[in-house]
Amino acid sequence: MDIAPHVVLLPFPAQGHIKPMLILAQLLCHGGSFNITFVNTEYNHHRLLKLIDQPAFSRLFPTLQFMSIPDGLSPEHPRAGPSVVDLFFSTSSVSKPEFRNLIVSLSQEPTCIIADGIMSFAVDVADELGIPVITFRTYSATCTWIYFHLQKLIQNGEIPVLQGNEDMDTQISCIPGLENVLRRRDLPSICKLEADSPILQFYITQASKMTRASALILNTFQELETPMITHLQSIFPTVYTSGPLHSLLNSIIVDSPSKNSSSLIEMDESCIKWLDAQHPKSVLYVSFGSVIVLSHDQFLEFWYGLVNSGKPFLWAIRPDLIVDYNGPNNIPEELKWASKEMGCIVSWAPQEDVLAHQSIGGFLTHSGWNSTLESIYSGVPMICWPMIADQQVNSRCVSEMWKVGLDLKDTCDRSTVEKLVRDVMENKVEEVMASTVKNARLAHDSIHEGGSSHGNIKKLVQDIISIHS
Numbered sequence: 001m002d003i004a005p006h007v008v009l010l011p012f013p014a015q016g017h018i019k020p021m022l023i024l025a026q027l028l029c030h031g032g033s034f035n036i037t038f039v040n041t042e043y044n045h046h047r048l049l050k051l052i053d054q055p056a057f058s059r060l061f062p063t064l065q066f067m068s069i070p071d072g073l074s075p076e077h078p079r080a081g082p083s084v085v086d087l088f089f090s091t092s093s094v095s096k097p098e099f100r101n102l103i104v105s106l107s108q109e110p111t112c113i114i115a116d117g118i119m120s121f122a123v124d125v126a127d128e129l130g131i132p133v134i135t136f137r138t139y140s141a142t143c144t145w146i147y148f149h150l151q152k153l154i155q156n157g158e159i160p161v162l163q164g165n166e167d168m169d170t171q172i173s174c175i176p177g178l179e180n181v182l183r184r185r186d187l188p189s190i191c192k193l194e195a196d197s198p199i200l201q202f203y204i205t206q207a208s209k210m211t212r213a214s215a216l217i218l219n220t221f222q223e224l225e226t227p228m229i230t231h232l233q234s235i236f237p238t239v240y241t242s243g244p245l246h247s248l249l250n251s252i253i254v255d256s257p258s259k260n261s262s263s264l265i266e267m268d269e270s271c272i273k274w275l276d277a278q279h280p281k282s283v284l285y286v287s288f289g290s291v292i293v294l295s296h297d298q299f300l301e302f303w304y305g306l307v308n309s310g311k312p313f314l315w316a317i318r319p320d321l322i323v324d325y326n327g328p329n330n331i332p333e334e335l336k337w338a339s340k341e342m343g344c345i346v347s348w349a350p351q352e353d354v355l356a357h358q359s360i361g362g363f364l365t366h367s368g369w370n371s372t373l374e375s376i377y378s379g380v381p382m383i384c385w386p387m388i389a390d391q392q393v394n395s396r397c398v399s400e401m402w403k404v405g406l407d408l409k410d411t412c413d414r415s416t417v418e419k420l421v422r423d424v425m426e427n428k429v430e431e432v433m434a435s436t437v438k439n440a441r442l443a444h445d446s447i448h449e450g451g452s453s454h455g456n457i458k459k460l461v462q463d464i465i466s467i468h469s
């Protein structure tokens with residue numbers, strides 16, 4: 001058969017999902033010369049294409065085409081903060097038949113579909129049309145493993161986790177491999193919901209549908225999560241761990257225009273100049289990712305904590321980050337003054353370049369999985385302030401399993417923020433520093449020739465070729 005394999009990729013419509021899947025698309029296009037159809041929702045399709053340098057992108061990836069389907073929400077819907085869950089239900093009802101129509105209308109039948117674990121309706125479509133399907137979970141192996149135990153957590157009475165309750169520190173004993181690590185407060189945020197909540201039930205259904213896929217792809221690396229990956233192999237015969245995907249791509253296509261091409265928000269590169277003028281490892285980078293929102297009070301506590309620590313900071317503040325923001329008049333003058341002296345604020349930073357910059361010494365993060373992995377790769381210790389989804393799990397792994405950071409979880413008063421910033425930037429907790437260096441080295445090793453993630457991407461390419469022939 002001389003025509004190349006054709007892979008369709010379907011991400012969940014959010015920045016943290018589109019980014020790793022688009023990187024995977026580029027790797028498959030480059031490494032396997034596959035024909036790729038990348039399916040975004042209409043809303044994100046336009047945002048993404050506006051920011052891509054299209055001629056340069058097409059030169060590098062001539063066989064990658066972008067297509068779109070509706071997400072079922074009105075154009076005014078915020079699609080961020082708590083209302084991001086509306087996308088779960090609108091995509092599985094509205095996008096599902098649209099996806100089916102798109103697949104049958106393609107001029108080349110797909111060799112396989114790679115679908116985001118939260119878009120598991122694609123497994124139904126693929127089954128119906130007789131197309132092989134691989135599931136891509138954009139979370140860590142640890143969190144993916146936990147999502148397969150939601151029913152068990154309900155049966156054991158661990159759900160709902162009651163916030164503020166003194167039992168929040170009770171250990172979770174019913175998830176193999178995590179008996180001595182997880183407390184109730186470290187469970188994914190959906191575990192705070194009632195057992196019959198439609199959102200929780202949605203996750204249970206998604207996990208069960210995922211198991212019908214022939215293989216699982218994870219954006220992690222073997223050496224970081226060996227025990228959890230072994231557990232997942234009891235559900236999926238093949239698990240391709242190929243992360244950190246961003247660095248794998250950057251190592252293959254050095255300085256290419258495809259770098260940062262998966263951002264839905266325009267990056268403000270001016271902060272790099274500001275970083276150039278700072279001392280090595282002196283700056284704390286602060287970002288809460290693309291989805292979570294802060295209350296005005298939380299925002300001020302963080303701001304006071306940063307200023308009181310006396311450490312220079314670079315802060316990415318999205319225009320929609322503060323949910324009840326009512327103008328600069330409500331920001332105390334002392335904060336504005338201090339920040340002019342010691343801070344740089346942008347709305348969206350070139351995060352990979354920021355974390356790789358020599359003047360960055362720490363990262364205050366919401367513990368999104370991409371940010372966590374990017375920080376591990378760059379050897380930057382973290383201060384974690386998780387809010388939703390998998391973030392609680394990630395921050396526990398960072399602080400307890402991998403010891404590459406400290407966990408603020410459930411509190412963000414200014415004195416605690418100040419203390420943790422000082423601990424990371426000034427006191428340099430020895431165990432954290434040593435572990436950060438070690439894990440960065442393991443991450444680097446995994447993406448180079450002979451490394452585990454490098455090998456797994458090659459294996460994925462070969463396996464898709466054998467489905468095709």
Ligand code: UDP
Pocket residue numbers: 014015016017019263287288289290291292316347348349350351352367368369370371372374
């Ligand atoms: N990001 C960025 N600039 C910013 C903040 C975030 O480029 O100012 C990128 C970051 O590199 C990461 C992604 O946005 O790859 C956020 O994904 P993550 O999983 O960390 O969090 P989410 O946005 O899904 O909550």
